[in-house]
Amino acid sequence: MRTIFSLTFKSAGRDPFLLLWSIILPIGGSIGLGIFIKSPEYPERILTGMMAASILFYAFTTTSFAILTQRRRGVYNLLRVTPMPLWRYVCSISGAWTSISFLCAMLVMLSGIFALKLRVPVQAFLAVIPVLLFAALSYVFFSFFIASLSRTENNVSMLTNIITMPLLFSSSAFYSLDNTPEFIQIVNRFNPFQWFVNALRSAFDLAWASYLINMGLVLLVAIVALLLALKTFRYADI
């Protein structure tokens, strides 16, 4: 398991999509917008939003493509003729992807705190860690589900865009939804990405009641995503 974990980690370091979508874009976005928009609470809003986006882009979008590619190349079929049980392989690779996504989000957070001169208490820092880990894990599980629904890279691209765009734009990750139409605000209440963003912001604000509620919702999403992944898992296309 350790070898699979470490090699997955190493190969992710060579992935240009990871570098762009989960590191450069969120860091640039949070620092750029945090400095440009002159509002006392905006730097924290954009930083937490970009941390969540970093997780979404890697743990969901990038891994959906990786899972589809592995299935189409026959990797899962081949696993059936090795002594390695599929669950161990999936756990190792999901663990590695979760850790990579977590590290990207931490990098975004540390860069933002440093560049935007935010004061983040140690408790907030510690409270953010489980939120990032569970959210990343739930998106990795969800990406197994999306890859199972897809036959081609085009399918994955379409499905991930159909899912990520509404999740991002009906959330308050990058802007306030106070002046948006009522239906957007209703959608927002049931948006799992918003629960993730809320959990991060509650951790930053040390608002423990809200933290626990949103953390619970993030965990619930992880469980649902795991069940979907297990129920729909496909070894091969035939």
Added chain:
Amino acid sequence: MNLMEAKSIRKQFHNREVVKGINVEIKQGEILALIGTNGAGKSTTLAMLLGILQPDAGTITRWREDFRAHIGVQLQSTPFFEGYTAEENLRLFAALYNVKVDKQQIQRKLEECNLQEARKTLASRLSGGQQKRLAIAVTTLHNPDFIILDEPAAGLDPRARHEVRNMIQRLAENGATVLFSSHDMEEVSRIADRIILMHEGQIVAQGQPESLLQQYHAENLESLYLELTDNTQAGR
């Protein structure tokens, strides 16, 4: 001693029977070639022998319960891990077979397969011949008793085909049993100890190449192949 024995195995997909009650015996130490027309049921037969597919009817007996740890498999589409180098693929496959390998062992395997120059190259960027050799390297890294290669030399130039054939012969010389499927009759006649010829889900001939040629009064394997697959079609 038989490593595997399949009795009356059948498989159908979407109401079309692709394997029609065949019997296959694989003897220890032999190089067995599974040949046949496209859609003859070769890959389905291999998948059933490997346990990837369950037969709809019939039984398969294997030489040991934990056979998965003692077989090496190269499927038709070589499933390398995307984004990993040749060396990393070897390490990853060793992990899948629960084998601990050190740097020297990896180096030795790469040299054996003439891949030392390509060790840091992404597997997806290797040439066709290099990819086939890497596939055989990952298949044999854990010194399996039984090696299954699905069209190991398909799509390769003559030199690369020659190298793959030599590798298969070396594996057999080292005591492994090899089962391979192929469309290349020259390859089969050069290296196979025994042949199973499949057509439309059935075995139409099996035996040693020489005795098959005598039995059917054929000049070479290619004419035997053409004759038997034509006869079967005409007889329907």
